[in-house]
Amino acid sequence: MISMPLQPVPEVDEILSTAEAVALPMRTRFRGQTVREAVIFQGPAGWAEFAPFSEYGPDESAQWLASGIQAAFQGLGAPLRTAVPVNATIPAVSPSRVEAVLARYGEAVPAVKIKVAEPGQSRQDDVDRVAEVRRLLPRAALRVDANGGWSIPEAVAALGDITQAAGGLEYAEQPVAGVEPLARLREQLATAGLEVPIAADEAVRKAEDPLRVAQLGAANLIVVKAPPLGGVDRALDLVRQAGLPAVVSSALDTSVGLTAGLALAARLPQLPFACGLGTVTLFDGELVDEPLVPVSGTLDVPTQSGQICAPAPVPELMQRHRITGPRRRWWFDRVRAAHQVLAS
Ligand SMILES: [Mg+2]
CATH class of the missing domain: 3.20.20.120 (Enolase-like C-terminal domain)
Incomplete structure (x- = not known):
């Protein structure tokens, strides 16, 4: 059994307050898709991404959210190589x-x-x-x-x-x-x-x-x-x-x-x-x-x-690739479900 290191989990509203869902077109088909979708958000330590593949449920997605939370809220650390x-x-x-x-x-x-x-x-x-x-x-x-x-x-x-x-x-x-x-x-x-x-x-x-x-x-x-x-x-x-x-x-x-x-x-x-x-x-x-x-x-x-630290997204590019409507809600609901796993 491997224990989860205790890292503070921010409130989900804090994550979603800066979040945008985006879809980037791909040059070749990948996992049957021609776009890659992701949620991009920002915390005090920098920009982060939440992009579990669409078939992943809340438990698996929670790992991806933990990864994003580290990037945005705790930071990615100092490199040993440039x-x-x-x-x-x-x-x-x-x-x-x-x-x-x-x-x-x-x-x-x-x-x-x-x-x-x-x-x-x-x-x-x-x-x-x-x-x-x-x-x-x-x-x-x-x-x-x-x-x-x-x-x-x-x-x-x-x-x-x-x-x-x-x-x-x-x-x-x-x-x-x-x-x-x-x-x-x-x-x-x-x-x-x-x-x-x-x-x-x-x-x-x-x-x-x-x-x-x-x-x-x-x-x-x-x-x-x-x-x-x-x-x-x-x-x-x-x-x-x-x-x-x-x-x-x-x-x-x-x-x-x-x-x-x-x-x-x-x-x-x-x-x-x-x-x-x-x-x-x-x-x-x-x-x-x-x-x-x-x-x-x-x-x-x-x-x-x-x-x-991740490079900062450019607002015009975020706007260009932004997802709206039900698909955006679907992504935000995935963030909430993954967050619930992490917070419990
Ligand atoms: Mg391989």
């Missing part, structure tokens, strides 16, 4: 499209995450895509992300072929679904003499998960996101308890919300891998003047007086 390395991402495209996707990320890309195990595609499709990335970037660290799409035997076979095509993999992210299957896969990889580090991503969503992954030896490292784990301080604590290296990833946040992920990456005592925080490029619209877009494979950590 910039964070960020990976490029190659979706499950054909090899001929890889070069164009990589071109968006500029010259210096420290690491590339390549999507694999896409439904309807073959192992050879994955191998060809990875080989093309390696051809174009002989020195970048390559990792694959299967989103839990393989069975254990499929993962063993695919990771063997892909490791060969890549000339070594940095790690494989969630090759199979769940925590126990990851542990079994690691045993089978060891038996097969395949040394591929395994990262748990989808298996780490709730506060209990990092410790379970560590206890079962299910992964070499964990992928963590600040909002679903209840905010930066809580996520730091969970990573410390798990005792595994962590890669920080975005929850498809706007530049305001992404600052929490960036704060987590900037405050981890060790950060051995590039992070999955280059996601603002997926939006076709912004709320801030200087979006958190990586330059040469790094994101600068935004600070104010030495404390990590």
Whole structure:
């Protein structure tokens, strides 16, 4: 059992008094949606975001609200580093499209995450895509992300072929679904003499998960996101308890919300891998003047007086992307429901 650290919860009216619901258009469909909606609010420590995915209920959403409350009311803390390395991402495209996707990320890309195990595609499709990335970037660290799409035997076979095509993999992210299957896969990889580090991503969503992954030896490292784990301080604590290296990833946040992920990456005592925080490029619209877009494979950590702080939204941009009517009420009701969980 993991205890919730006691953080004062402001009144819900105080949160809602500055809140706006917004919808940012996306360049590509994500979770079946072409817009990403969020509530943006402000407290004495800065701007914050509340954007649990629409199917999440009050208990899960409460973690996201706790994360926003930390950003707005307690602050995101002081960084241990001024910039964070960020990976490029190659979706499950054909090899001929890889070069164009990589071109968006500029010259210096420290690491590339390549999507694999896409439904309807073959192992050879994955191998060809990875080989093309390696051809174009002989020195970048390559990792694959299967989103839990393989069975254990499929993962063993695919990771063997892909490791060969890549000339070594940095790690494989969630090759199979769940925590126990990851542990079994690691045993089978060891038996097969395949040394591929395994990262748990989808298996780490709730506060209990990092410790379970560590206890079962299910992964070499964990992928963590600040909002679903209840905010930066809580996520730091969970990573410390798990005792595994962590890669920080975005929850498809706007530049305001992404600052929490960036704060987590900037405050981890060790950060051995590039992070999955280059996601603002997926939006076709912004709320801030200087979006958190990586330059040469790094994101600068935004600070104010030495404390990590989200860039302030621009009123005209907030106005442009504002949601009104019943959908706005629906979002505000979600804030109230999540707040009730936190306050009880
Ligand atoms: Mg992943």
